[in-house]
Amino acid sequence: MFKKIILFVTLSIMVMPATVKADEGMWFLMFIERLNHRDMQKMGLQLTAEEIYSVNNSSLKDAIVQFNGGCTAEMVSSQGLVLTNHHCGYDAIAELSSEEQNYLKNGFWAATKKDEMKPKSLYVRFFVRMDDVSKRMLAVVNDKMTELEREKALNQEMAKIQKENDGGGKYTVSVRPFFQGNEYYYFVYQDYTDVRLVGTPPESVGKFGGDTDNWEWPRHTGDFSLFRVYADKDGNPAEYAADNVPLEPKHHLPVSLKGVQENDFAMILGYPGRTNRWMPAGGIDQNVKYAYPAWVEGAKTGMDNMKKYMKVDEKVNLMYASKFASTANYWKNRQGMIDALTKFGTAKTKAGQEVKFDKWANKSANKEKYGNVLSTINKYYAATDLKSGHDSYLMQALRTATYSVLPANLGNGLIAYAGENEAKRAEMLPRLQGALENYYGEFYAPLERDVFAAQMNLYAKKGAAYGLPSMVAKLSAENGGDFTQFVNNATEKSIFSSREAVEEFMKNPDAEVVKNDPLYQISTDLLNQYRAKSPELGAMENDFQKSFRLLVEGLRESKLNAIQYPDANSTLRLTYGKVRALPADKRNDAKINNYTTMDGMVKKYKKGDAEFDMPTKIIEMNKAKDYGQYADKAGFMPVNFLTDNDITGGNSGSPVLNGKGELIGLAFDGNIEAMAGDVIFDPKLQRTINVDIRYVLWIIDKYAGAKHIIDEMTIVK
Template identity: 60%
Template sequence: MKKNLLILGLALGLIFPPALKANEGMWFLMHIARLNYRDMQKLGLQLTAEEIYSINNTSLKDAVVQFNGGCTAELISNDGLLLTNHHCGYGAIAELSTPENNYLRDGFWAQTREQELKPKSLFVRFFIRMDDVTDRILSKVNNFMTEQEREKIIREESALIEKENSEGGKYIVSVRSFYEGNEFYYFVYQDYTDVRLVGTPPESIGKFGGDTDNWEWPRHTGDFSLFRVYAGADNQPAAYSKANVPFKPKHYFPISLAGFKEGDFAMILGYPGRTNRWLPSAGVQQNISYAYPAWVEGSKLGMDVMKKYMDKEDAIRLMYATKYSQVANYWKNRQGMIDALTKHRTVATRAKQERDFQRWANRAENRELYGNVLSDIQAYYEATNHKARHDNYLLTTLRTASLAILPVRIKNSVDAMLKADGDRRALVKDRILATIDEQYASMHMPLEEDVLAAQLALYSSKSKPYPIAPYIADLNKKVGDNFHPYIANAMKISIFASAERLKAAIELEDPTVIESDPIYRISNALFEKYREETPEQKELDAKYRRAFRLLVDGTRKANPKKAFYPDANSTLRLTYGTVRSLPKDPRNDAAKNYYTTLRGTIAKYKPGDEEFDLPQRLIDLYNAGDFGPYADKAGFMPVNFLTDNDITGGNSGSPVLNGKGELIGCAFDGNIEAMAGDVIFDNKLQRTINVDIRYVLFIIDKFANAGHLLEEMEIRR
């Protein structure tokens, strides 16, 4: 009987992709009422769809912001108080730290508004509204255009839409493509740039477990920090000023101390960065075999060099804390992706779905448009496998070696300066000189020389057979795979060896001084290779984009009754599910494996260890059982908990809400067993790791003695 049903389904042209699980999907808020509301109610939602997303009335979306372009944060008071992750605020905390006032190491808690600290550059983005402009844009294009013609028309129409909705520049408007160019929506935002640090636990709490526990469960990390949004007297965005006042939000989240149990409803609103759930099988195979291994190796090399110097001196550690943390996070992520995608046999699963698609595409009415889609996609990946490996070695060089990227950026700025006249030229020069001071204040030159030489050796030796940057290839022939002596000698004469040398060269206003510099020539060669786009590659890319768009389009048309969701692309989404355990784990002392306790934190304690040390005050509070009103009703002090929400990078800092819209936690990680989550959703194993809001309040109140901050929150006991 099952066999007959399958034959019938294929005859009707249905591909039958796996059914969505209740907790799978990153959904547009404007579609919740139509696609998800009944399902959410069954799981425990007590709000209306209008209370989640409304254009005309206050709603949950008004309390969620994109934090500094890469994370999420939520408003938790009527005075603009923001909660996000410690690792999201890490860069700002590191910037504000000095060896004498090391806020990363020791924590920081402003006792008054006047004590709150302003980083140089930090912003939050409020989501105002969105709308569907698919019909408008697609009416301007057709399948007979070249990709270049199509993209030009889309850019022009998008620019018109953005201008029409910006209200004369008051708002930032962005038209975004979804389903690989099959749908288009515009998003309206408003940015606030006066954002100040209010409080952060010490690293031994906020980053407890370090790289060892990253992506792991059980987890015991107090991954949170507090900031405040400031505005002008009219509550509108304003440049930093002591006269600014705390921002008054349309909505902020009340906080629940009631706790939760397994199976309780949980939803997350946030800005997931990037998923590839539609990625073809050949693309998955390319990542497993070519792209990700290169990323892992290049990142690990950069980390090892940085760590060697960071361990020697606190000042160097502070300089590189943010960069090291970012590189380490993606290093472990990419290795986990390789392992998970291989274990799940994702390539084979996707290949089967593609065979089903091909049968649908071969039907007479579909063949002309869709018949060659998969063969074009396969040809693209076969032609770009070695390029993908090369590009990832090159990218990790640019990501980890400042001397690989700074010279080209300085040269570009100098070129702009020389094109300017009079006062404008003087202004650009002043900016360049200020940038140099800022850059060199965060660079330790022995480390930078070392990492550049090491990465050049790796890039030269491992990127082949794809042709590497010609200038680097010539150097490789001269020096072999040991670039250290060459870089050491080059730095003796390079203007990039110090801020003073570089500023003196800028004063000459002679571009040839930079162009002839040996370090610039390396940087320029790497960037030219990075930007390289041959006519053949352009044609190949265009053919792939068209084929991928048609693959997604055809899949949706073949399954008209299925509710699809678009890949994440840093636009606001909602995901929902429940509090949910993983299988029992002997490493977790908790009665059920969906939460962890302070007892488990103390059990991991290793005095003096970089990753597992703890402040004595936290140990004393545990020994005294002094948990205040924040303990669970069972008596333990909760730390982290699990839900089965569908999230990815960018959701860090997202609010975790119960069915009443009350804050119960702050999302900060995923589990390594489901590391393939950017490509496939594993309903059995995929989890979101969250810091329990009760632990957040416990640290603020009992550990930091900053109870004054709780007075501005709405805490429901």
């Protein structure tokens, strides 16, 4: 499942005073005391390092969970209540919705715990502890190994470490490389799989502004949803059961109603997905000129062909809502990356650093180890520029067109099924039925047909410069690059045209029928192309990976790059900064451009508009100033606010905390002008857009009338 990327926020590019800067870094919690605690105290932190991260006692880290593998969430009550973004819960909410009970559109609030709803698959992951195993891991490798030999040795050692620390299967253990394989740490987690929907605002609140406001400021989005974690009677993870009980977490976050002011301390704990701040200049250039433009074009093609069916059929809209939202998010993100990286000359900045590195690397003491590093890296990028564009077009076809992957993946299983006796088929049947549900559970054949044809037309045209797989190339030549007729004919004849057709085939399976199926053949062709790697490319990748690792090692050794934190890779991190305004903006009614108000939200209202419609009740309550205890002391109803924390994708739903460790908001977005932050940190541009926790509580209590949920929380006034 593809989750929303969260990066950096700003409204416009401008020169800031030298004394105003964001605090760079996505820090390991185990190093907070040594590296960051004193600096954080100066900025307003009132907690000890032990209160943030402790192995033996409850601490802030015990309230932070990874949500379904892609977002972040936090425990906000002693009864297992979990708060995250609306877009993080989007899949589950859509799955639980129907045309008759459209919770995605209308919202949902469980009146009692018995009314809470369990989606098919949803889990949260608690962080238990971590430790440094760099010396142990690096002791099993040497410079004479190929990258494949190195990987094999490292994987064998990883397996040993994982087994030593999994508590006999109680925990999930992950050993991860950092600084491009120059350091290694292991992480111990505990997963809970009985997670149920408690509440969600209507989409007109949770997604207010839609794609137009995505990555923009000022923002007025109530991007939150609520779930609950259940466990067995002893508090252990358990599969869904009626007699499971709400989990009592080791720590839950108190919720502050005090609000935020400019320069208030703000820290965020969460699971940032990926940054590439060690990426060489050649990699940045390749993305900007080849990979990202192809991604943008491919994503837009998929979206256009999904949307024409979604807008006329609510059932289809629910089926594809999450897939469309994810595709649209990446589409805008990649275009923003192109614009930001180009505008700020990020590749040029990196290239300047690399010139200095090359001089250092070619000094006599360093030349043997580092002398060829940059030339090897640049040679690899030059050889793979066309491939990167080709791969992005192909990837978008695979991501958005089910017919591009379903026939090959399911077909191989059906071929095996056809070749077995009755007893073996009975053994295989549950797995195949699960695959059918996975592929056809949210599947509308006319939409899938048109998305596939459009993606094939685009891929055949734009991927040809690098080289197309044989069947695709042949069909393209025969049909003048137009796959429409082929796809129409193939889907009519194919056993993969519908779930019913596959089930009918399984009554009398014949492997040759699958092998001769046109959709199976072209899908197999596409996947083989995606996985193909020539010996020459394999050799270049081997040299590149080694050189990239040496580049990072050399940059750290030479002090030419002083970054002390590792790139994000979905492991728990802490980032700290301040509430920080942008220059005044006439589009924002706020007195200081670090927050937005409900008045500003109502001004954006467009009745019936897919992006800017809003519940009439909110308009009426705002007119009456019916804000209850959640209003700011200045009298307005806050909606969103800005901080300058260093975050990225995966931080969606992360808690924004004040100096006392109290919840003041949820991180949910960033700004398109600052997207170069994925590869280079800019203290002038860094911002994060957050939902003000007071707006969250107002929606739950005053708008939805679900005060019983508020009563669970520890409210600090």
